[in-house]
Amino acid sequence: MSGFKQTLLLSILILTSINVSAVLPTAIDGNNLPSLAPLIKKVSPAVVDISVSGGSKISSQNPKNLLDFLTPNSSVQTKSQPFSGLGSGVIIDADKGYIITNYHVIEHADKIIISLISGRQYEATVVGQDPQSDVALLQIKNKYPLVEITFADSDKLQVGDFTIAIGNPFGLGQTVTSGIVSALGRSGLNLQNLENYIQTDAAINSGNSGGALLNLKGELIGINTAILGPNGGNIGIAFAIPANMVKNLSQQLLEFGEIRRGILGIKGGEVTPELAKSFELEINHGAFIYQVTPNSAADKAGLKAGDVITSVNGTNIKSFAALRAKIGTLSAGKKVTLDVMQDDQEKTIIVTLGGKDSTTSTVTPSPTIIFEGAILKDAEKGQLIPGVNVAQVEKNSEADRLGIVKGDVIIAVNRTKVINQQQLMTELKKAKNMRALNIMRNNRPIYIILD
Structure with a gap:
């Protein structure tokens, strides 16, 4: 094909494309095509960009010679390493200027700047924070009216519900993405923290932390917190703290300035x-x-x-x-x-x-069943609680590591009762899937999981 014909064909394709785009319908049967634009216009002023700066302290030793590393008197110097970071936040109280975000967004920050979609900027103060749940509450003193977001009941979420994420990925400015609820009750990202995440496939990247995850009513269902992806990039697996958890925590931070956790025991x-x-x-x-x-x-x-x-x-x-x-x-x-x-x-x-x-x-269950270091005795005649008695446990032994203590009475393996060592060992060998010792300790039942 000649160059002229190629150019002519390309021109026809471009014109055809333009003509097709120009006649796309804006309504079907008199009804406007669905769009998220009205919802986004309403809620986007409640989502803010956060920039932080500060200095993290770094300790270092400057030994005069190699032996100084081995002595407690070697010279220790502390330096401040400047840093800056970006994140997102959500206004939850327009009158008082309260903003919720992630703790890791403002951690170690000396200065926190809040940028609204209008372009106005404010310096924020920290009202309270909770590293375990990765939540922080900020406040700004505003001269102009703010827009706050409404909380949804996140306990009513179902897998497959639509989601909208708003945040500040890579510092680009406010960005909107959408997806669905991929899973609920996710945990295991950091065993030290309190985790019960919403998983979504809405595109979330570095800088989205602390931003809003919304439903199609524009209500807050979660605070975007973490992603799985190489180098902070999106691969369709992101996690958000449920709105009900955020609401409970923010109320405590407002009332006490800290989290006063309830416990079951x-x-x-x-x-x-x-x-x-x-x-x-x-x-x-x-x-x-x-x-x-x-x-x-x-x-x-x-x-x-x-x-x-x-x-x-x-x-x-x-x-x-x-x-x-x-x-x-x-x-x-x-x-x-x-x-x-x-x-x-x-x-x-x-x-x-x-x-x-x-x-x-x-409790981390032990993977082994070795009673090394323990002296076991069969149940005595007329014993009030029949079982295998633990007469002694050597300190730092395998039995001690398992959590067995002197005075324990092993009454069952799983649900099968035992009253002597032979029965105990027999039942342990028979239990192929899971081995659990049912123990009476101080007249109270407990379980020690061995596998």
Whole structure:
């Protein structure tokens, strides 16, 4: 084909494309085509850009010679390393200028600048922060009216619901993306934190942290927090803190300036398929209770070792991590309704959370079953609680590491009762999927998971 004909054909294609675009319909049967533009126009003023700056302290040693590294008197110098960062935030109270964002956005910041979509800028102060939940509450003194966002009930979210993300990716300025709820109750990104994330495939990148995740009503369903992706880039897997958690935490920060966590007073772990099979559970999700702390909120409410908590305030719990996050974001003194599987029966138990500074904690099950360092004795005749008695445990031994203590009475492996060492070892060998010691300690039942 000649160059002239190629040019002519290209021109025809371009003109055709332009003509087609020009006649695309704006309405069908008299109805306007759906658009998110009106919603975005309404809520975008409530989402802000955040820029931070400060100096992180770095300690270093300057030894005169190699031996100085080995002495406690070697010279230590502290330097300040300047840094700057970008993020996003959401206005939750227009009258008082309160803004919610992620703790990691403002961590170590000496100066926090809030930029509105109107172009106005304000310096913000920190009202309160909670590293465990990665939430921080800021405030600006505004001379002009602000727009606040409305909270949705995030407990009503379902997988497949549409989502809209607004934030400041890579410092480009306010950007809007959309997607769906990909999953609920995600955890495991950082085991030290309280995690019960909403997962979405809306495009979220570095700089979106602290921004809004909305439903199609323009209500806040979550605060965008983390992504899975190389070099901070989007691959369609992003996570947001549920709005109900954010609301509970922000209320505590406003009232106390800190988080005063309510606690149950339990230790536990996940309901794995192996555990469910070994304990003949008809459910394969929830939070399994290994131990109940004496005189704790859980103890007073009637929770017991071996129970499985399946929901909190009517919302299903998929894992112990989800339970930990739910409880850890409620304040002390709150009443919580728990659905529980107890002794093969479904029960509803109301608990008034305690007021200590700790929260529910997990127990890491030991992968081995070695009673090295422990002296075991068979049940004595007429023993009030028949079982294998632990007469002694050597410090730092394998038994000590497993959590077995002197005075324990091993009464069962999984659900099979044992009264002597032979039965104990036989049942441990028979239990292929999950091995759990049911122990009476100070007249209270606990479980130690061995696998």
